[in-house]
Amino acid sequence: MTKEQVLKKYFGYDTFRPLQSDIIDTILNRQDCLVLMPTGGGKSICFQVPAMVLEGITLVISPLIALMKDQVQALQANGIPAAFINSTLSANEQRTIETQCRTGELKLLYVSPEKLLTPNYLDFIKTLKISLIAIDESHCVSTWGHDFRPEYTQLYVLKEAFPDIPMVALTATADRVTRKDILKQLGVPDAKVFISSFDRPNLKLAVSPGRNRLKIIHQFIAQRPKDSGIIYCLSRKNTEEVAEGLRKLGIAAMHYHAGIDAKTRSEVQDAFIKDEIQVIVATIAFGMGIDKSNVRFVVHYSLPSNVESFYQEIGRAGRDGLPSDTLLFYSFADIVTRKDMIDKSELPPEMKEVQLAKLDRMKQYAETEICRRRVLLSYFNEEAQNDCGNCDVCQNPPVKFEATIFAQKALSAIARADEKVAMGLLIDILRGAQNRNVFEHNYHTLKTFGVGKELRYEEWADYITQMLNSGIIDIAYDERHSLKLNTLSWQVLKGERKVELVKFEPYEVKKARQEEAAPKEKSKKEVIKDALFDKLRILRKKIADELNLPPFVVFSDATLSDMAQKKPINKIQMLAVSGVGEQKFKQFGERFINEILDFARENTEPGKTRVVKGFTYVETLDLYNKGLAIEEIAQRRNLSPVTIISHLIKLKEEGNDINLKDLLPSYEYNQIIATAMRLNMQKGDALKPLFDELEGLYDYGKLRIALAMWEGN
Template sequence: MSLTKEYALKHHFGYDTFRPQQAEIIDTVLSGQDCLVLMPTGGGKSVCYQVPALLLNGLTVVISPLIALMKDQVEALRANGIEAAFLNSSISGSEQDSVQWKAKLGELKLLYISPERLFSGNTLDNLRQWNVRLFAVDEAHCISSWGHDFRPEYRHLTKLKTYFPDVPVIALTATADRVTRRDILKQLNAPAAITFEASFDRPNLSLTVLPGRKRTQQIESFLLKHPTQPGIIYCLSRKTTETVATLLQNRGYKAKFYHAGLPAPDRSKVQEEFLKDDIQIIVATIAFGMGIDKSNVRWVIHYNLPPNVESFYQEIGRAGRDGATADTLLFYSYQDIIMRQDMIIQSEQSEEQKELLHAKLNRMKQYAEADLCRRRILLSYFNEAVEQDCGNCDVCRNPRTRFDGTLIAQKALSAIARTRENVAMGMLIDILRGSRNRAILSHGYDQLPTFGVGKDLRGEEWAEYISQMLNSGVMDIAYDEAHAFKLNPTSRQILKGEKKLELVKFIPLAERKAREEELIPKEKPKQEIIRDALFEQLRLLRKQMADALNVPPYVIFSDQTLSEMAQKRPISEAQMKAVSGIGDEKYRRYGTAFVQEIVKFAKENTKPGTRVAKGMTYIQTYELYKSGFTLDDMAQQRGLATSTIVSHLVKLRDEGHEIELRPLISDKMYNEIIAAATELNYQPGEPLAPLFERLGERIEYGMIRLALAIRGGE
């Protein structure tokens, strides 16, 4: 039998069907054509080159800037029974020699390598002798100076087509606007490459933006809903990562910080602990994450505003890679914009690049300040039109209320005018609220007619409304004058009453939390509680096995696979392989242990004679059958009708369990039932009542069903 892409997907990866566009991309690669794949994080990019690698008669070389990601990908491939290796500085010279020998002898299907290693020494000459059939360029946006994470070493990839003109190239990225896409193909010398754009929608991710006030308090509240689930908190500065991590540690959380200032061995240790679920929370700068293939990250928090939509999208994409639900939270404040603007102004970038960075930051700012569906804004950035609101972002869950805020705006603008346009946010709020602090008194601002005119609003309300005014173009800000507010023509129109201004009503944090909590079911159904308990037991087994094998837990099974396992409770090979993510190799390695754990859970959590959750009842019947009980004994033990026990056994047999039905019925009774069925010309699916009557109502329905099942007639 010739190997097909469908067989490779099921056999090695455990999936029955391809995700949208994956099959077309694979066919394009197999036909020898270059292509560019734009697919969201967690969208299945790796399958687009891993499946062709299995079908091609030779080596696939995967170029990646991420050493940690190489290791994770190779471990996952090996767990699926695929020969793979990587070449980078993290392994010894002898290990590198071993990898190269395997490549030379044709023992590898995939080889991961960094661009630096690819173009150093005699690597290119070696590749010419290793029967390379495909190049996969991961994180392809790194090749473009217009991309959000440009890496100069990626520019050398322009040589690929010179050295290997007949080898197709598949470039893959999760984040690239149209300018970046064009540049990727130009730099790879692949202008005729076919571009595939998958949907960037990640409906499993909830999107929430909250005001950046009392952030640590809000984080603690957020974590109460995610007590044991792994997550990442991204911060702008190294100091903040250390502060937040320490605070969480003091609250009893398993949290550690990660930033570029840590020694490399310490960074590796923290990352390894997170991958293996030994710590729950990583508090990190953006130095952490690109090399993470951890599929069970259940939430991501941005403590500070990211510099652009691409970075934000890539970072939230590290949650829910397994397709299960995950939460994302972005804190946003006026101060974040100031910090980001300052960083751009003080950078050594060219003026052209600074202009680009300012524009990208402005789009991120628009997302954070939106009062319409956030997912639609996010997807529109990647040129994807969406017709309906998502229902899974904070704006959709809590539609904004607008009101006439002209008077509020006039008070603030008047105060700016009377201070000769010389105050920033904090001072302006103090003037409006009538604060008599030292700075106010020293400037004489307590003598202004506008002093205290806004004492009816709290400081956080004023901060919210002033930010809205700024973002609506009602006033300007001078970043080079200590961020002082300036009036503009619109300001003067509002001051004169010639123009009105609508503002979005401020919602206090407590009220917002209450609204969110109203959407959460107060009590879980019994079946859901059972499923969650089994999930935790399976998660513990996964962790124990992963520790014994020294691999991250998600390499064994993803959270999504465990969740489906806990829901369906498979107890046979056929049932287990029907679970998404379990192929032949995964079942061979781990399947039996998980089946045994499910059976054990059923025994421990189901009392005789009580109603059991769906799926558990079959386990109980199967256990009684294996213990040698008769049909009558099984029915008595379970408190069920014999016909129900028969239906259980037939279903179990059909699903691949080793069950012999024939010994459960005497020859005399079996022959009598089959003779009557033959006389009546009984056909599968017909009512059993006529057959029951023909037998003089002496033989119960359960035994009739059993005989027919043995014959294959039901």
């Protein structure tokens, strides 16, 4: 099969998302690559499709047991033979899977790095016909990444063992330093790098001052009574207190953290995945291991430690592409707590310095007064062309001013200091500070020394931070946080690009203004409120419970949303719904079609607009199945017999059990077709010449039946 055939048959999609096709072609050409795509952007498709095209088995290295389980369940539901091997399996179960690997019954095998690196297990893998190696969550490889896993650093052995097998590393979060380190650690320094847009326009971004958090969360959830959400807290105690507080307010919430026994953690996670509880309140120990596509909101009760973690955690909302919300609470106390945690950690001094710098970027995001999406994208070295219009800053914009001269002064100072200064020293140069650090490096001799005396230290810090957040300046964490120039920097320096910045405000003034402009909630899209969507969601839950599956494995919210819009009432229409492949239709299609038909029958009244396009055919089919003749159906429906015949022909073409031979005697059929053949009629030709040739002996309805029977033979 081609990659396009695999995509349609197994996943139910007609087209690839941006970059997916190019990435798959690279893999099929046996080249290594690194893929950066946001959560929900379609990373898994990039290795799952070639796994089905290539001969052999794809080895997937995945960090968490729950993540493997969810992905394998989803693959199996799509008709793809896949399995995982981890500590949850018995010895017999593991041997069965290993046998399936050897006999070629499986196309994808998920393994944890810990399992892969146990004695002799790599030797077993070497006996298999490996077609592709996928390293999921590959940021875990790098010490610069936000979720470093020491065992991941040994995965270079895979490239040594399979030098000619393509390797694809995938992650949702990695800045330039991390990307470079991933390739080095995996032994594929020359791999082709694909960077999708990090933009998640379906996510609304908002920050709220860290006061009355539980009250605000309650109001926030009350506006989303049917939606699943995650609340992230810094401490185990916080998770328990917040979950208990929400339960007292009538919200189905449970807490989750590493201090709970494994059995309880598993039960809580399963209940959330199966939509049996609405909200899970968790530490960052939760989330990376789930593939739940219908999380509609993520709240950060406490400030995350870095932008990568924040981006990955909010990315667990709206994986299906539907509108979802994020809310971050922020207070100065959060910064103090985070800094204290870093100071008391056992990290080496240089890593502590990196973590503190990354925390500072997170603080900048929380305090920014430019479009929050611009800040996130610039962190990953991507430029946003316009303000997003879907964050609290855009919806309550602060006043900006023309600041090109200030920007040029700062950029010129960076250039003249050979791009070797961090923010504090840059401000000292601009303000003409006469201190030891400046004199030791002879920065007092630069032409830019003192050119920014008119601004206070706090103002320069604010403006440089805004420039950093908007992508006009880069920062190199691995070079002692030196500020670097980029293409945009030089455009500003040459006068080719103007710079607007938000006027500096003291912290207390800014905080008061933010509190006045509390996040305004936007209404859900109409389709989510639609009664049919709710009906389909109830059916999905019923089927999921019958099969002991998470509801999103049956169909995602995005698929139900498309179904609720298109309202398919036959196989052809159902297969046109995004996310409905052949296997899913075979398993669930008829039940969802029947649910849509029931909905249409309940909501269709004589003389009123039908709620389902094409339902007129179904009304005819219902009467036909009751044994009524064409004339009787026409009379009941107040339509002409010719129209009823056209309905029955259409229903026959769409696979319904309509016996056209019952509608036309054989001698009439033979005479009509003999005449049509004499006229050399082709499909789609006008019927009038045939009607005239037969001298009006048969009406147009009979002509249509005869030709439909003829074309069907």
